[in-house]
Amino acid sequence: MKLKSLGTALTTAALIGTALTGAVATGGTASAAAPPECSSSLVNVKPKESVKLRSLPKTSATALGVWGKGKPGGVCFDERHPYTGGxxxxxxxxxxxxxxxxxxxxxxxxxxxxxxLPI
Incomplete structure (x- = not known):
C-alpha cells in the first residue's frame, strides 16, 4: 500500500490557518484533499463490494481507481476509527x-x- 505523508507542509498550513482564523483543527475529519498521515495500517481488509478509490472523502470527488470486491488491501489506521466526510x-x-x-x-x-469495509 502506498500511503503518503505531507508532514511539515500540513503542519505549516494548519498553523497559518489557525493564526488567521483562530480555529483549532481536530483529528478524525478529512476536509482537506491530502491523505492522512499514516504510520499505522490495518491489513488484509476485503471490501464487501467493489468500491471506487476517491481523491476526497465524498462521492462527487474524482475516482482514482477501483478496489475490487473481496480483494485484500489495507487502510490507514492511525486514528483507530474512520474519518468524517461526505x-x-x-x-x-x-x-x-x-x-x-x-x-x-x-x-x-x-x-x-x-x-x-468490514472493520
Whole structure:
C-alpha cells in the first residue's frame, strides 16, 4: 500500500490557518484533499463490494481507481476509527464515514466508504 505523508507542509498550513482564523483543527475529519498521515495500517481488509478509490472523502470527488470486491488491501489506521466526510449510501448503509487505503499491489490509494469495509 502506498500511503503518503505531507508532514511539515500540513503542519505549516494548519498553523497559518489557525493564526488567521483562530480555529483549532481536530483529528478524525478529512476536509482537506491530502491523505492522512499514516504510520499505522490495518491489513488484509476485503471490501464487501467493489468500491471506487476517491481523491476526497465524498462521492462527487474524482475516482482514482477501483478496489475490487473481496480483494485484500489495507487502510490507514492511525486514528483507530474512520474519518468524517461526505454523506453516502453504499453497501446497504448510509453514513459519512470514510477510510483511506488501497488494494494490495496497487500504486493507487484513495478514500473509500467505511460501510463497505468490514472493520
Amino acid at each position: 454523506r453516502y449510501t453504499a453497501c446497504g448503509e448510509t453514513s459519512d464515514q470514510w477510510w483511506y487505503g488501497s488494494p494490495n499491489n496497487s500504486d493507487v490509494s484513495g478514500w473509500v466508504p467505511a460501510t463497505c
